[in-house]
Amino acid sequence: MNWTQFFHMGGYAFFVWGSFGVALSLMAAEVVLLRRRRKRLLLLQARQAPKMSSLKEYETTT
Amino acid sequence: MGSSKINWYKYTSPASFYPLAGKMIPWFAVLTAALLATGLYIGFFVAPTDFQQGDAYRIIYIHVPASWMAMFLYAMMAIYAGLGLAFNARLWSMMASAIAPTGALFAFISLWTGALWGKPMWGTWWVWDARLTSTLILLFLYIGFLSLQGVIDDKRRADRAGAVLALVGLVNVPIIYFSVQWWNTLHQGATLRLGRSASIAPVMLSALLIMIAACWVYAITVTLMRLRCIILEREQHAPWVAQLLGRTI
DSSP states (O other), X not given: OOHHHHHHGGGTHHHHHHHHHHHHHHHHHHHHHHHHXXXXXXXXXXXXXXXXXXXXXXXXXX | OTTOOOOTTGGGSHHHHHHHHHHHHHHHHHHHXXXXXXXXXXXXXXXXXXXXXXXXXXXXXXXXXXXXXXXXHHHHHHHHHHHHXXXXXXXXXXXXXXXXXXXXXXXXXXXXXXXXXXXXXXXXXXXOOHHHHHHHHHHHXXXXXHHHHHXXXXXXXXXXXXXXXXXXXXXXXXXXXXXXXXXXXXXXXXXXXXXXXXXXXXXHHHHHXXXXXXXXXXXXXXXXXXXXXXXXXXXXTSHHHHHHHXXXX
16 A cells, blocks of 8 residues: 555545544643643642641641 | 452552553553554455445444443443442542543444434434434533533542432443334444354454454543543642652653
């Protein structure tokens, strides 16, 4: 199979690439969104408790 | 058994599962990438063109794995939600919440790729047939679970309400699975069935199985990532979170 044939998919390019393109993009987007969510959470935590560097410190301050 | 002193409940606490999940994620991520690359390579470059469906049949390599994962993840979600409800274990309820969006994603991919496969093969994007309709109901069940949890502020109440919905909806999973046997549907019969030889050429079968494995480990990877976020959100005032983040930031 050469590249032209590969992209042509025997005339079914729209259906095959429409399936794989959307599926793989959504899966990639899910990973990106989760990484962003995690980063945001860690930033929020860092802002909320900037000096609580250890459990002992946390317990003495609360 | 009696002499064993391993604390089996250790990993049902969010505080001990959080770092464990963190260690597992990179391994599953690498495995996902490797399986996905291998599966797609075999599916597109090694597997021959189908004599009936031409290259359109290659949609099977994403359609079947996505459909399986949509059903399997729903069952897992309902089981974890049910265990969380029965044993009042918050980690298991969080696991159910972590599975739901990925399950919904796979249900959507199943319907989307099914429509794109149905159009050239059946001449229609959609038909109200037993399998398609029950899969659409599966997507609605996921959306129902997610929105129900979203509108209840008290997280433990949201867990309980979600668990009831998930368990009631579980009846839909065998309906989807057996729909092609129970009713006359436009959808073709199962390609892979337990206890029978597959109705597919070996090279196509290996590509399909690798893609199923890829989607499986992908689901594990993103579920663990989301679980860690959910733990951080819900336990943000717990001392162990402060201790942990004090060290890592």
